[in-house]
Amino acid sequence: MADIFNILITGVGGQGAILLGQLLRDYGLLSPLIKNVVGTETRGVSQREGSVSATARYLIDSRIYSLDQKYKVDELISPLIPMNDSHIVLGLEPLETIRNLKYISEQTVVILNTHQNFPRNVLLGSEQEKQYPSIAYILDLLNQFARRVISMDFNKLSQSQFKNSIYANSIILGAGANEFKNVFLKNEIIQVIQNNLKNPEINIKAFELGYDLVEAV
């Protein structure tokens, strides 16, 4: 029998959620720990500036590593994560992360980028009466549902370290990988970064930064 490890990535179209999902599924194929991998992503009209999410699900032999799950499986094919079942949520955007609270429970670790992307209809216009919730409220909600929340403005960190905010996702990935060392083998993830991303050297540095970050927190 086996365990399922569930990864959910949430964000806004164009932030790299789809790419991160692809990267993590590729890792699933490469890693010797993982027997099978499935996943899905949102497509269509929501791609541009809309809400986007991606999933990666790993089938891990219980004899290698048990996630201490409430249930065991013998086969993994559903690309969707059931309610409450995510182990790690990579929240690239605060609002989009709480939109997916359904999947966050006491077994979930959330890595949250607190850098906000305001929907323009909130700033001005049709949804103005619906306020973008404050970061304090968002963190409060997440802490209420999740096992652990690691939050910071990863854009700012990336900007200060690499003079560009686009490495934020690699830092987030590093922070997430550190949380589940038994699932994410460092060398294999670095290999996947090398295969998939532009500027792999900086992205690997960013990943390492994120990996060591959690130790410090």
Added chain:
Amino acid sequence: MKLSELFEDSSGKEVLMSGNEAFARGIYEAGVRFTANYPGTPLSEVGDYLKYLSDTSEEFTFDYALNEKVALESCLGASWSGVRSVVMFKHLGLNVAADPLHTFPYSGVNGGMLILCGGDPGILSSTNAQDNRLYSLHTKIPIIEPATVQECKDFIKEGLRVSELYKIPIYIHATTRLCHSHGTVTLGEIRKPKQEGHFNKDPDRFVNTLGRALNNQKQYFQKISDLAKNRKIFNLFNKIKLWNNEEPQSKIGIITSGVCYSYVLQACHKLNINPPILKLGLIFPINREEICHFANEYQLNLLLTVEELESFIETFSKRVFCNYCDAMRDLEIHGKDYLPNTGELNTDLVMRFFAHFFEVDNKYLLEEFSKKEESLKEILPDLPIRQPTFCPGCQYRPVFYALKHVTERIYEEKNIEFIYSGDIGCYTLSEAYPFQLLDWVICMGAGIGIANGMAQTLEENQKLIAYIGDSTFFHTGIQPLLNAFKNDIDLTVIIFNNYWTAMTGHQELIATPEEFLIEYGEYSSTHGKSIDLINLVSDLGIENLVITDAYNIEKLERLFYETLQKEGLKVVVINEECALEKERRIRREKRKISSENQKGIKTKKIETYYTISDSCVKCNECIEFFGCPAINAMFIEEDTNENDNNENKSRELKYYIDQTMCIPDVCPGICQQTCPNHMILKTIIYRNL
């Protein structure tokens, strides 16, 4: 996955791919000679992959057909000549192709032929959720439905074999969730397509006139009932899932198909139950004996059917057990009396369904669900949504901006209210904030179609404007326009000629000029002849024909003001290439130039930027009423400590142009034209390289 890898000859290799990639790979492995498609979500990408294949291989043909009917008919023709063919489109496309669909199966096929058709139960990117499985009730076409990404590939190959065995078309049902999910697939060997077909004349079979059609119908029905009884085929597509050879705990069985099977499995895992599951791959026709056998074998007294949308499997199961299976007449069957018949299913819904019937020891899971749902109900509706909008620099934005001004002006001056008849394409987004210039959307071509009637029955101070894009125009827009022309009705038709099937991912179409495709290099090798839409419309001799570019608001307003107040049929052609695709073309060109620069050829580089002046008075015209996503605003906070819970800290809104989104190479700073205070500045930098 890279396209070259997708069509790599490496049998036995295990790779990760999406459902759509697996379909394309299956078509390649199966030695299909001819394919045709009209793009539509969820299957658009399959066509794009096959287009690449046909550009790189001379043994394979792919065609972006003008509409689904033409696509299906041309695949049929290829099949009749003896080669394998696959036609693909979204579920709504089958309505367009429904005419030949109801007759050609009488004559059957020669080379294997598949109809690969999408489905969108969640209506994620469609206008309805119609359950295309019901088409088999009146066409009798066999339907197969893959459940995993691996099966997406395998069922293409098996489907073609069965199609050739019985000489009938096979329908593949592929829902959004499957097309867009990713899983591991083992690559198979590639079969070379049969190159040249030969048509053997046989009027009795192919000419469906009175006596012959009836005869052919009988033969076709016979084939379907033979197929239904074929045990080997039943076992090829269908599978009974048992749990490590454990004895089932109860006498409850489950029948399901497609992606729902994955939800069923997961629900069983979570509830720790082990019912026998019959997973149907061939969902029509149903093999009565095998279904009865399934129920007998496990001595079932209860059968649960799990399927999205209509009760298709459920109804068939009930019929089988009621009419043909004496021993099982008392079998209780449940499905749609518990599961919703709208929207997608998921594991949680299936779990709750099962919990009604199974003895489960972890019912607390479901209570947790309900509790959580209650608490989410309070939180989620208050969250602001992110509306889709036109791309940054989109050529449609100035058009709707001008149209809104003009129609409001005419309403004020003459009390004429305009009604906007929408169609399928990017311009559907005119419904959203900030324009809200759309009154209905039904299906492809219905914009001018519905306007045809309404324009003749409306009262005097209401006037109609119908939209249509170039791809939709060639799909099903020509006939309604000709009808409007014939009757010279009072209607303004706006044709958005952007040279691409933009919304589904910039597929080329008959209106795409050849020079746009040259930069693709070998990619464009299979592009056929082009038609200039303007010439076509001009030839009608419509008196009020206006042709204009898009990036000039003043000109657009003048043209609209004049045209909208005229009587009779008016056609306005907005002649401007899709900004997104044009920007990509220019970028590719620049890259080519910069690589030439590295070789020592010196050129000048001109860079243009648009910025918002610090003296901006925040009148909101650009951001609120024009609404280009590249123009944005952010809060500048005095206190930057984000963990500070102080709600009273002062926040100032600052407007800026996001340079990563702005496309100054394509859009000539149209936002400048909207700023009444001239606060949007243009900077040009010349660089000698």
